[in-house]
Amino acid sequence: MTAVVELRGLTKRFGKVTAVSDVSVSLEENRIYGLLGRNGAGKTTLMQLLTGQEFATSGEIRVFGESPVENARVLERVAFIKESQRYPDDFRVKHVLRAAPLFFPNWDESYARSLVGDFRVPLDRRMKKLSRGQLSAVGVIVGLAARAPLTFFDEPYLGLDAVARQTFYDRLLEDYSEHPRTIVLSTHLIDEVSNLLEHVVVIDEGRIVIDRDAEDLRGTAATVVGPRSAVDAFAAHRDVLHREGIGGLASVTIGDISDADRKAATAAGLELAPVSLQQLVIATTTDRTTTQQEDAR
C-alpha cells in the first residue's frame, strides 16, 4: 500500500482557536475515504492544509511525498471541490469547463460532456445565474472529469436534489471502478454515502476520533435498550458513547461490543439494535456533558 497523504502532528491555529490539533493520519492510494464530523470540527481546514491553501502552525504534511505548499508537481494531481467555490464574474458554465483542463492534466472532455447531460446543466448560462443545485453540479462535474489522483469533495451536494445526489454517487462509483484514485468525501449526509466508503476518518474539535475501515466499524457498536436498572448494570463497565432515557426505560450506545457482550445483553433480557455509521458519528461527536444533562432532566 502506498500512502498518498501522510500527516504527522499537524496543528493549525487561528489566533486562540485551534482548528486542527495534533492530527496524524495517512491516506492510502486508490481508496474512497469519508471525512466526517460536525460543522466547525476542522474538516475544511484540514483539506485546505492538504491542498496548500493554508499554512500549518506545526507538524508535517506530505502529499505524494512532498509538501503541497506552492508545489505544482503536487497540486496538478489534486482536485479540491468545495461548496463555496467562486468563479470570475463573467464566467459561463462552458468557460469553467474550458478552463478546467488547464488545471487538471487528466481532464476527460467527453466524460465532462456526458456529465453535463446527466446533471442537466445549461452550458451557456452565467455562473452567477445558476441555482444553488446547478452550481454544485458544476463542481461535481469538474471534480469527476478532472480524474485527479487525489480528489476532495467538500460537501459538494448543497442544493442538489435527491435524484442528482444519487446520480453523483452512481457516477462516482462507476468512474472510480474504471479509474481508481484516492477520493475524500466530506459530507453530513453520512447515511447516503456510508456504503461507498472504504475507510472512515471522523474529526471532532480538531482531533481525529475515529480512523478505521468502514467494514470494521459495521457491527462494532450497538444500542442496548431495556429497563433502566438492567441497562445500567450492563453498561457499568463498558464503553458508553451515548445514553438516553425515558421513564423506566434506558438506551445506551456501546462503542465496542463483543459477541460475548451481545449474548450477555440478550441473556439479561435486553434488546440489541444495530448502530448505523451516521448514528455512530453522532454518538461519538456529541458533547457528552450535554447528553448527560439532557438525561438528568
Next chain:
Amino acid sequence: MDESRPIFQQIAEQIENDIISGVLPEETQVPSTNEFAAFHRINPATAGKGVNMLVDEGILYKKRGIGMFVAEGARARLVASRRDQFRQQFVAPLLTEAAKLGITTAQLAEMITKQAER
C-alpha cells in the same frame, strides 16, 4: 444492506443464496466485482472482499483474464454447511423460545407437523 454486519459478508451470502437457488449454476460466470459494486451501490473493494472470501473457500474460482466462475460441487457444499447453520440459527432459538412458553418438545414437534400439513 443490514447495518449490523460487514457488507462483504452479506455480498458473499447473496452469491451463496444464488448458487443454492440455482440462479447461478455451477460453471457459470458470476458478475464482476465492479458490477456487484454498481448494483448494490457499495465500494468495489468491499464487493471484492466478499467475492474473494468465496474464492478462498473454493466456492468460486478465477479464470485468468475472463472472470469468476462457480466451482463444480459448490452447491452441494453450500447446502451441507447451511444445514448445519440452520440448526444453530433456527432450531436452537426455537427450542429456547418454546421452553420459555412452556411448550414441550413433543408439543413443538406436533405443531411443526400440523403447520407443514396446512
